[in-house]
Amino acid sequence: MxxxxxxxxxxxxxxxxxxxxxxxxxxxxxxxxxxxxxxxxxxxxxxxxxxxxxxxxxxxxxxxxxxxxxxxxxxxxxxxxxxxxxxxxxxxxxxxxxxxxxxxxxxxxxxxxxxxxxxxxxxxWYELFMKSSDDGATSMSYIVTWSRNLWFAFLLTICILTATLWIIVNIRLRLERNRGKTPPAWQTRLDFWRGYRRWAKGPEPENTLKNELVSVSSVGSSFLFVLGALTNQGNCLKLNSPSIRTATLVTLFFGLLMYNAYSSVLISRLAVGRTTLPFPSLESVAEAKTHIICVRRYSFAYVQFKQREEDKELLEKWQGLVNEPPCLNTTSVRDVAAALCYDNTLILETPNIVAKIIEDYNRSNGCDITRLYGHYARATxxxxxxxxxxxxxxxxxxxxxxxxxxxxxxxxxxxxxxxxxxxxxxxxx
Structure with a gap:
């Protein structure tokens, strides 16, 4: 070599x-x-x-x-x-x-x-193809912009930020309340002159920080603050406390990142027209029972719908779902082309053949085709x-x-x- x-x-x-x-x-x-x-x-x-x-x-x-x-x-x-x-x-x-x-x-x-x-x-490899039902610009676009796991992590983070802020506010409130209490008698005698000077100046001014903390010490106030930060609407905690200001800065920074991330993904989805893929696997098609699968009978993909290669009957879970109307007697590429643009119909075929169908064959009911990426069967x-x-x-x-x-x-x-x-x-x- x-x-x-x-x-x-x-x-x-x-x-x-x-x-x-x-x-x-x-x-x-x-x-x-x-x-x-x-x-x-x-x-x-x-x-x-x-x-x-x-x-x-x-x-x-x-x-x-x-x-x-x-x-x-x-x-x-x-x-x-x-x-x-x-x-x-x-x-x-x-x-x-x-x-x-x-x-x-x-x-x-x-x-x-x-x-x-x-x-x-x-x-x-064989892949699934289906008629594109929409251009992505629907109300569902605002929900499917993020995956289910990302939505769960986002909501969990909101709960954590709300709980953290509520704990910080209540700890700070407790410290302010303890600061205004009268010291014990023995401490007064030991600090007589300090107490005398405090008495000579008159009563202490009202503790405004404590009053502000009392007004925002509920869980609802903390949640509204986090929600305002995430939606770029500002916050209601204007307190002169370093710990609360630090929590405020972290929450606002997190809200800025998530707001921009969501907006960019949503805009790209609406512009490109990405369609949500309903079936991650062939098993999900059998479970949903909402779509018909069209596949050539003399293909490698058709064998996996049977118990044994020589069987003429399909597995029970695929009966009524594979090569049923509107699928024709799918033995040729032209039969596959005829079934491409029906609603609730999936085409299990190789990408090269589908690309050639779209390019060569004249379809009276031409439509946009969505490709469900995945390896569903191997062809040799x-x-x-x-x-x-x-x-x-x-x-x-x-x-x-x-x-x-x-x-x-x-x-x-x-x-x-x-x-x-x-x-x-x-x-x-």
Whole structure:
């Protein structure tokens, strides 16, 4: 591998890079020697349209089609393409009428005895999609601006600040009340002259701080002060006490931070139109029983709604929720496209397919689509082959070296453009 990297710095063409990976491999040996017998062969191949993986509008194009085209051109392999649905194509594969079936659909354990398949050539996750019900500018926006945990922490902090302020005010009030009491007789005799001077000056002035503390010593007054600080409406505690002023400063600073944080998030939500996602998981859909899930029957995601792969019936909790009206007989991408804009309908599909649907297919009831981020099922696409296909292991080796090639593609481009320094730095990281 190190020798490949050193030689890649001298590369000046795409063909030379492919030659290193496909003909030398990581050990420097001729790794294609065992599969020379595939060169020049012609295979009968069934394809079915499923953009963006396979598209037949402008020839044989798409993600999986591009992989096939690269490998077939490198090994001089030709193909006679036939367009059939997945059901028809699988039957032709089982009876040995054709060699390969290229389509990103599922193969279950029940098919293993009748069909061979290659290593996975595409891996992707299924996600939920639904019609966007609003633009976010509703009364609920003021509530869902913060999460439930943040609202709980905010209210808890208000209670703590209220209790802290009430305790400080009452401690200060108790100190002021004790300050005005008459000292005991023995202390008066010991401090006769101080008491005499106090008597000569006349009665002490009224303790205004004590009176102010009495007026705000209730829990309600402390709560109103905290509420005023949080809403930037000022406060009612104008007391000449360092401890109370410190508590006031802390509360006002906290209120300023929370006020600005809430305002910024609310404004961004109203401007962008972020919609609250109602379902954090598929299980929450089954519990709510308010939405229908549309999913292609020949997909990896559909299997998880059944107890076993070979079962025809869905699990009890999913009956009446999966592929019910308005979902059609969801076997193709067009069926998924037709169900996208119905209310209370969820589409369980890969992001690439949904993006292609929105881009290509004309929907009379076009609508905005919301993506519920999350990994709900994993999809892997393989090339299906007739049973005991002679070149199955050869195709697996070709696909393996295809991925090996692209795993180093970015580093090789970096080596060609920037020389050896950046390339070496990238390999160490």
């Amino acid at each position: 190190n020798r490949i990297m050193r030689e890649s710095r001298k590369l000046r063409s795409w063909e030379e890079m492919k030659k290193i990976i496909l003909q030398r491999g990581s050990s420097g040996k001729d790794v294609l020697a065992p599969i020379d017998e595939v060169f020049g062969r012609k295979f009968s191949v069934i394809v079915d349209e499923m953009p963006p993986y396979i598209s037949l509008r402008n020839g044989f194009t798409g993600y999986i089609a591009d992989i096939w085209q690269i490998i077939s051109s490198e090994l001089n392999v030709s193909a006679e393409f036939q367009k059939h649905s997945f059901d028809a194509g699988k039957e032709l594969i089982k009876n040995g009428s054709v060699d390969l079936l290229i389509t990103p659909v599922i193969i279950t354990t029940t098919d293993i005895d009748e069909i061979d398949f290659s290593i996975p050539i595409v891996k992707i 696409a393989t090339v299906l082959m007739k049973k005991h296909f002679r070149y199955r292991h050869h195709f697996n080796k070709m696909y393996y070296f295809f991925f090996y090639f692209f795993s180093f593609f970015s580093m090789m481009i970096n080596a060609m453009l920037h020389g050896g320094k950046n390339f070496e730095r990238g390999t160490r990281s």
